[in-house]
Amino acid sequence: MSNDESDLIPTGTCWCGCGAKTARGSFFVRGHDKTSESAYIAVYHKGSVPQFLKDHGFGPGNSIVQKAVDEAGWTTCPRCDYVGAPASVRKHEKKCTATKGN
Known part of the structure; x- marks a missing residue:
């Protein structure tokens, strides 16, 4: 396959x-x-979903989200900790009022 x-x-x-x-x-x-x-x-x-992640080697200590950032082009909102695909982060940013560190 x-x-x-x-x-x-x-x-x-x-x-x-x-x-x-x-x-x-x-x-x-x-x-x-x-x-x-x-x-x-x-x-x-x-x-x-936890079983799905475990079956593929992910879970606490091995983040699927971090792998998506490292290998699939995901990004983080510059104002908060929201992580997602670039289009999702752009949509989120339009509504985000957070400030990192607050």
Whole structure:
């Protein structure tokens, strides 16, 4: 099985398997990406996010969030400790009124 995203091509049908038609360029009908994640965790990790993280070597002492910062381009809000994908941090910053250190 390849981990290369270049071989992922939207097909016009939802990748969760429901059979619904998707918008052009989309893999999922709205919300079905999260449904698919939950279903995967239910089937392979006893429905538990902590079990999922443990099964992949993460948890206390080995942060998946830090790995996302180090290897997947995640960033931190300059005004607080919020961490996420760049688009998520930009959206957060528009509402953030915190000041680090306070």
